[in-house]
Amino acid sequence: MKTTTFLLMCGVVLSFSQAQSEGEETTVEEEHVELFTTPTTRLAAATSDFGYNLFRSLASRDTTTNVFLAPISVSAALTQLSMGGSELAERQLFRALRFHTLQDPQLHNTLKDLLASLRSPGKGLSIAARLYLARRLRLNQEFLALVEQQYGVRPKALPVGGKDLKEINDWVSQETGGKVQRFLAKPSSRNPSVNTVSAAYFKGRWVTRFSNSGVMEEFQVDGAAPVRVPMMQQDNYPVKMGADSDLSCTIAQIQMQNDVSMFIFLPDEVMSNMTLLEESLTAEFVQDLSMTLLPAQVSLTLPTLRLSYSTDLLPLLSDLGLTDWMENPQLEKISTQAAKLTSVNHKVIMETAPEGDQYPGAMSTPNHLSYRVDRPFLYLIRDEASGALLFIGRVVNPKDLRI
Structure with missing residues (x-):
């Protein structure tokens, strides 16, 4: 487990650990703590590590662009796919999905329960995950029924006559309450075989509201002139904070309603290449952060995010x-005919707004702490x-974000 040192001074929160008096050196042997103690939390850690690996692969393709993923929806779709493979194929997919260390005989039931809890009203999350299969394949009805029984969605044969675009787009829109539109902009490939569809929409609500919103302010862009974007701002805002000197970034955890939070990793300098920071992310590291960041009240300024991002993740699977x-997926439980994965289409939409249930509390003394997210940053919702x-x-540039 990675350990860093945090302290609070002059409006900057620096690393966490025990404070040491000047000139005193203390050696503390780190005691291993088991962070994930139930089947659900262990599975959640596995899906998270899969997500971090997938994000790193996507982000490395171009270090200067905005990148977004909803890994839990991709994991759900690929787990459905694993049910159609041979024993070897399942092991290979489970390793990529980080399931191979879980030793959970009820893995599919555990994932089903986790997905149900994440879809609960109030979290602001909608997830769509489904397999679409070529009609030319002689489909195994037992496989279709098994996936439907386990995950509540039946893999579907693609319609003929170029109607696959409308079929998929209508289903994704329905599953996300009409929030994810035009999932596919063009029909699938001429020779589709097995296609995974995953999408997610998120609009969480803050616990503490922002009083000022929509104010246009400058956002610094690496290697280019600043851009003006709408910002949300609030004084005396309660957060948990820390900074990592090794990663040269300041970290804030902002609470959202229904036990959801946003972590923001803000580099000390204006930069779009965050490879070192991206490489550090694991489920264990983030869980450790959640337990060790320090409470603070700050003058908080955030961009008002309204983002849409879509891509085919198929080329990234080799990196996993x-x-x-x-080359040889052995999807023998789907069809006796040779079947290959031909697309891993993914789309996410996310919005932030100033609303929240609570107003920040008054402070008896002036607050000089400030956390301005006005340059490229990395974030996660957990x-x-x-x-x-x-x-x-x-x-890297909120001006480029569009829904």
């Missing part, structure tokens, strides 16, 4: 150790009850 599997990673993104 699935090169051999992609379910605190399970530890599951819901969203992760890198914002």
Whole structure:
């Protein structure tokens, strides 16, 4: 487990650990603490680590662009796919999904329960995950029924005559309450075989509201002139904070309603290449942060985010150790005919707004702490009850974000 040192001074929160008096050196042997103690939290950690790996792979393709993912929806779709593979194929997919260390005989039931809890009213999260299969395949009805029984959604044969675009877009829109529109902008490939569809929409509510919103302020952009974007601002805002000198960033955890929170990683300098920071992210590291960041009240300024991002994640699967599997996926439980994965389409939409249930409390003494997110940053949305990673993104230029 990574350990850093935090202290609070002059409006900057620096690393966490025991404070040491000047000139005193203390050696503390770190005691290992088991962070994930139930099948649900262990599975949530696995899906999160899969998400961090997938995000790193996507982010490394271009270090200068905005990138967003909802890993839990991708994990749900690929887990459905694993049910159609041979024993070897399942092991290969489970390793990429980080399930191989869980030793959970009820894994599918555990994931089903986790997904149900994340979809509970109030969290602000909608998830869509489904398999679409080529009609030319002689589909195994037992497989279709098994996936439907386990996850409540039946894999579907793609309609003929170019109607697949409308079929998929209508279903994703329905599953996300009409929030994710135009999931696909063009029909699937000419020779589709097995396609995974995953989408997510998130609009969480803050516990503490922002009083000022929509004010246009400058956001610094690496290697370019600043851009003016709408910001939310609030004084005396309660957060948990810390900074990591190794990663050269300040971290804030902002509470949202229904046991959800946002972590923001703000580099000390204006930069779009955050490779070192991205490489540090694991479920264990973030869980450790959640327990050790320090409470503070700050003058908080955040961009008002309204983002949409879509991509085909298929080229990234090789980075997750699935090169051999992609050549020979052995999807024998789906069809006796040869079947291959031909797309891993993914789309996310996320919004932030100033609303919240509570107003910040008054402070008896002036507050000089400030946390201004006015330069490229990395963020993640996390379910605190399970530890599951819901969203992760890198914002290098909010001006480029569009819904």
